[in-house]
Amino acid sequence: AQSVSQHNHHVILSEAASLELGCNYSYGGTVNLFWYVQYPGQHLQLLLKYFSGDPLVKGIKGFEAEFIKSKFSFNLRKPSVQWSDTAEYFCAVNRGRNAGNMLTFGGGTRLMVKP
Amino acid sequence: DTGVSQNPRHKITKRGQNVTFRCDPISEHNRLYWYRQTLGQGPEFLTYFQNEAQLEKSRLLSDRFSAERPKGSFSTLEIQRTEQGDSAMYLCASSSQTYEQYFGPGTRLTVT
Numbered sequence: 001a002q003s004v005s006q007h008n009h010h011v012i013l014s015e016a017a018s019l020e021l022g023c024n025y026s027y028g029g030t031v032n033l034f035w036y037v038q039y040p041g042q043h044l045q046l047l048l049k050y051f052s053g054d055p056l057v058k059g060i061k062g063f064e065a066e067f068i069k070s071k072f073s074f075n076l077r078k079p080s081v082q083w084s085d086t087a088e089y090f091c092a093v094n095r096g097r098n099a100g101n102m103l104t105f106g107g108g109t110r111l112m113v114k115p
Numbered sequence: 116d117t118g119v120s121q122n123p124r125h126k127i128t129k130r131g132q133n134v135t136f137r138c139d140p141i142s143e144h145n146r147l148y149w150y151r152q153t154l155g156q157g158p159e160f161l162t163y164f165q166n167e168a169q170l171e172k173s174r175l176l177s178d179r180f181s182a183e184r185p186k187g188s189f190s191t192l193e194i195q196r197t198e199q200g201d202s203a204m205y206l207c208a209s210s211s212q213t214y215e216q217y218f219g220p221g222t223r224l225t226v227t
Binding site: 004006022034042044045046049060090092102103104105106107108 | 148150155156157158159160163171173187208211214216217219220221
């Protein structure tokens with residue numbers, strides 16, 4: 001069965017620190033990759049997505065992610081975090097060329113940024 | 116607001132009762148998904164519809180769960196004879212054929 005692993009369950013950073021959250025998936029075929037963010041009290045929002053092409057994708061709020069096919073990874077990065085980035089981050093994968101398929105989510109990483 | 120909406124936002128029920136949740140997708144989206152999220156976990160897929168057809172169901176969806184999308188617009192998720200293990204956030208998402216899913220705020224179910 002397809003699975004998605006997020007290695008860090010809780011991350012605490014100070015403002016201006018750099019962020020990298022790991023995401024690995026187990027499916028070997030064509031995949032579409034997503035990072036969603038859930039701010040406190042809010043619903044899941046799409047942060048960025050990869051369908052094909054340039055493996056380095058840029059999303060909202062200065063986030064980016066790199067798809068490394070050989071490592072089955074899609075790590076999320078931000079050079080300098082802000083207090084407002086405090087949230088839970090979920091990596092998600094769906095299979096095939098059609099992105100309108102079911103998503104498999106990782107367990108999430110809870111990020112706390114200290115002011 | 117043209118996003119995905121869900122009602123009710125919170126539901127407290129006693130074990131054994133039936134509950135029904137509603138999801139209204141983004142109007143031009145033909146695909147609708149239900150997920151369940153428990154504390155400390157990522158969302159888990161339950162089922163999805165393309166227009167009014169239910170195309171896929173997870174093994175998580177026991178016989179007590181049923182979902183409908185009668186006219187290809189809104190959807191309902193019913194849980195019969197609720198159990199304490201059904202307590203979770205039930206999320207609805209919608210998408211067009213080939214694009215990303217947009218999530219609603221969820222319905223938090225507490226079974227006492």
